[in-house]
Amino acid sequence: MFGWIRGFAMTTNGPLNGLPRARFLKWEYTPAENRILHTFLSSYITMAAVAVLILLVVCAILAPVIVPVDPVLQTLSARLKPPAWMEGGVSSYLLGTDRLGRDVFSNIIYGLRISLLVATLSVAFSLVIGLSLGLIAGYARGFWESLIMRAVDIQLSLPLILVALCFMAIFGAGLYKMIFVLAVVGWAEYARTVRGTVLSIREKEYVEAAKALGFGPITIMFKYLLINSITPVIILSAVQVPRVIILEATLSFLGLGVPVTTPSLGLSIARGYQVLFSGAWWASVFPGVALMFLTGAINVIGDWLRDALEPKSREAAGR
Amino acid sequence: MRSDELLKIDDLHIHFHTLLGTVKAVNGVRLKLRQGSTLGVVGESGSGKSVMAMSLLQLIPMPPGKLVAGRALFYGKDLLQMTVPEIREVRGNRISMIFQEPMTSLNPVFTIGDQIGESFRFHRGFNKTDAVKKSVEMLEMVGIPAPQKRIKEYPHQLSGGMRQRAMIAMALSCEPDILIADEPTTALDVTVQAQILDLMKIFQDRIHMGIIMITHNLGVIAETADDVIVMYCGRIVESADVDQIFHNPLHPYTRMLLQSIPRLFIEGVRGHDRLKEIPGMVPGLHELPRGCDFHPRCNQTEPACRKHAPELREVEPGHFVACDLVK
Numbered sequence: 001m002f003g004w005i006r007g008f009a010m011t012t013n014g015p016l017n018g019l020p021r022a023r024f025l026k027w028e029y030t031p032a033e034n035r036i037l038h039t040f041l042s043s044y045i046t047m048a049a050v051a052v053l054i055l056l057v058v059c060a061i062l063a064p065v066i067v068p069v070d071p072v073l074q075t076l077s078a079r080l081k082p083p084a085w086m087e088g089g090v091s092s093y094l095l096g097t098d099r100l101g102r103d104v105f106s107n108i109i110y111g112l113r114i115s116l117l118v119a120t121l122s123v124a125f126s127l128v129i130g131l132s133l134g135l136i137a138g139y140a141r142g143f144w145e146s147l148i149m150r151a152v153d154i155q156l157s158l159p160l161i162l163v164a165l166c167f168m169a170i171f172g173a174g175l176y177k178m179i180f181v182l183a184v185v186g187w188a189e190y191a192r193t194v195r196g197t198v199l200s201i202r203e204k205e206y207v208e209a210a211k212a213l214g215f216g217p218i219t220i221m222f223k224y225l226l227i228n229s230i231t232p233v234i235i236l237s238a239v240q241v242p243r244v245i246i247l248e249a250t251l252s253f254l255g256l257g258v259p260v261t262t263p264s265l266g267l268s269i270a271r272g273y274q275v276l277f278s279g280a281w282w283a284s285v286f287p288g289v290a291l292m293f294l295t296g297a298i299n300v301i302g303d304w305l306r307d308a309l310e311p312k313s314r315e316a317a318g319r
Numbered sequence: 320m321r322s323d324e325l326l327k328i329d330d331l332h333i334h335f336h337t338l339l340g341t342v343k344a345v346n347g348v349r350l351k352l353r354q355g356s357t358l359g360v361v362g363e364s365g366s367g368k369s370v371m372a373m374s375l376l377q378l379i380p381m382p383p384g385k386l387v388a389g390r391a392l393f394y395g396k397d398l399l400q401m402t403v404p405e406i407r408e409v410r411g412n413r414i415s416m417i418f419q420e421p422m423t424s425l426n427p428v429f430t431i432g433d434q435i436g437e438s439f440r441f442h443r444g445f446n447k448t449d450a451v452k453k454s455v456e457m458l459e460m461v462g463i464p465a466p467q468k469r470i471k472e473y474p475h476q477l478s479g480g481m482r483q484r485a486m487i488a489m490a491l492s493c494e495p496d497i498l499i500a501d502e503p504t505t506a507l508d509v510t511v512q513a514q515i516l517d518l519m520k521i522f523q524d525r526i527h528m529g530i531i532m533i534t535h536n537l538g539v540i541a542e543t544a545d546d547v548i549v550m551y552c553g554r555i556v557e558s559a560d561v562d563q564i565f566h567n568p569l570h571p572y573t574r575m576l577l578q579s580i581p582r583l584f585i586e587g588v589r590g591h592d593r594l595k596e597i598p599g600m601v602p603g604l605h606e607l608p609r610g611c612d613f614h615p616r617c618n619q620t621e622p623a624c625r626k627h628a629p630e631l632r633e634v635e636p637g638h639f640v641a642c643d644l645v646k
Contacts, residue, residue: 205423212376212418213438213489214410223437227428 036308049300056294060113067106068092071263075101080280096282098268099275104283108290110263115294118179119244123237125183130190131226131233137191138198139221148191155188160247168256175258178251182244193236197229204228231309238302242295249291265291325496325529326352326375331389331399333367333374336382340605344370346553348389349631352497355523357530359544359561361537361576365601367553368533372499374399376414377406393497412442415490419502421483425474431458431485432470438492457488461518480511484518491522498523499531504539516543537580541565549573552604552612555631559638569640571617572597611642619644 040046059066069092081097082089089096095104137148167181201207207224215223251257252266260267265287272284333345345367352358360368373379375391375398391398398409410416418424426434435457436450445453451470458466461484474482483503490498500519504512516539523530532543540547541561548558549572557570568574578595599616602608608615614624623643631641 205418205420206426208378209416209418209424209486209489210426211378212410212416213441214407214412215437215441216407219437219441223429224426228426 039304039308043304045300046304049297049304052293052297053301056112056290056297057116059109060116063109063113067103067109068094069103069106071103071106071110072261073102077101080275080283082280083282083286095286096280098271098283099280100271104268104272104286107263107268108265108287111265111268111287112290112294114175114258114262114264115245115248115291118175118182118248119241122179122182122186122244123240125179126186126240127190127233127237129183130187130192131194133187134191134194135198135221135226138195138202139217139225145195149195152188152191155185156192160185161250164247164251165254165256168251173256173259175262178248178257182247186240186244189236189240190233193232194229197232198225201225201228235302235306235309238298238305242298242302245291245295245298323354324351325354325393326350327390327392328371328375329390329392331371331374331391332387333370333379333389334385334387336385337605339603342604343607344384344553344604345374348548348550348553348555350548350555350558352529352531353545354496354529355527356545357523357532357543359540359547360531360533360550361535361540361547362550363535363601365552365604366550367604368550369501370553371550372416372501372531372533375499376410376416377401378416408442411438411490411495412493413495414497414499415493415495416499416501417483417486417490417503419505421479421486421506424486425482427474430471430473431477435470435485435489435492438489442493453492454488457492458485460522461485461488461491462514463488479507480514483507483511483515487515487518487522491526494526495528497529497531499533501533502535503532505534505536512539513542519543537576549576552602552607554612554641555639556613556641557639558631563635563638567638569634569638569645570642571619571644572613575618 040050075097078090078093078097078101079099081093081101083096084091084094086096093103093105095108097103098107133148137145163185164178164181167184168178171177202225207220210220210224248257249264249266249269252264253270255270257266258264268287269284269291272280272282272287276284328348328350331345331348332343335342335344348367348371350358360371362368370379370384374384374386375393377399379386386399389399393409393414398406398414401409425431429437432451432454435454436445436447439445439450439453440447454470455466458469463469463481463484469477469481474485477485487503498519503519504515507515519530520543522528530543532539534540544561546558546560547564548555549564549570550556551572557564557568557573559567564573565577568577575595575597579597581594597616602612602615608625610623610625610627611617611629614620617624621644629641629643631639634640634645
């Protein structure tokens, strides 16, 4: 179906300047130089994942426009309606309703919104915390490095879910509390990754040269160490986002995430689960499928980014 | 103290504390650099020449490094005792350094223009447009064609020679008093080497800077240096002006070094001679031999050489040798 895209991408005009050229629409590029585009255009799965993610993000952003019914509106007269195409279904409830007559479709769309909000904010926070601490650890060495890295060790030795559960159990459910707790449990991986890259980059000759040119620690930290260690951070973020989404859904499923009045995929699954075996499968299966598509798409994109940005890891994996 | 004396290193000792023991990387080096002259520092790998140079800008990580003794007077101020802000003011501004690997000495994520401009902005407080203008000028001066276009390019788009020129442009942007060139031409091919050396000479004449040329290539020394010091195991074994070193080498090590230069044609010999080499290896710096450091490899060793280390002494005006056998 998308063969034409691939066809465009693969039209090689033979060696030019020693490198084979490829074309996308009217734009010529060399696969070796434009690896991000090339790896994207040569994989259907990546293209599909990007399409799915864009679709889901657009839905989430436009939720108030798209959804037919207020997601928290309970219509007891329309309890446990099956999806529209099934016998007994109502066209206004596309994917049916739950035990209290809430529209499943609307809940999914709003749930996606919460998932994406929680994931982006908490990943962004943990990225900022982890990046700064990792940078300090890698640059300063000595006492600060030991202090930060031991904290990382402790953090990584505790199961995330356990820490998050304890925190939420003590302070109660809440959207921003959850974003905070997910940010706090996520920083350690960033700190460790960044410190590792910084340690290897600080030995590079260009950092030595920068010191010899008299540049100060701030310039060296940001313009030399930070920018050159950003690639693994991008890749790690692509892995962390779906992880956080799942964690959020898990906490909400256990009733310790967002407040019960907030539409959330985890909450929807939990509610549907109660009536799953009485035949109303749609109330938890559809939110589950939405969750799966969301995390699946981001994971595929993460793989693509890794292949595109760190070709060595791909070669090392022998793929 | 002579008025044209730029830098004077006095009895410099730098040690590294490692698991294998204390490594005496620089062991009592003394040297002087005159304004507008080039001091060649020759030695095999591990002879301490780079450590000596880097220590001048306090670029040796301490620990594991340790400044045991010594002074490096630059206009009467000791570089080794300067505070961090003071030495940072010197780095890149008064004393610049260029490195061996032009392929890796530029930050891969910024354009050439940004990187040269950074130096102007940092040391001279230039704004962005002025920095760009100056960068173009500098690139033009170091002989990079189409500098307007080149400043927008990234290091990976330039050849090795171009990158070394860009490095030189960065290092010379603030017209330093001293340029430390740590094997600046080792990674370049021969024709480019000559161009880079010429370029450094041109700048030296223009801004009258002193150059410390660190290399293991005696050809480069012959080409550029006014004075030469030969280092072995962290010590100076011979020090003289370039003519004396090449025409009247006195230390056995210097002689053997000169004999081990490959030659295409030697008068009277038709290519059947085996290239002479110096037998053995540079000893590990943590297990230096007793007595003269060089005696295990020397072709003139006498029993006395094993007993005590020779002092550097003046055997003829301006010619210092650390060998007791030299009369």
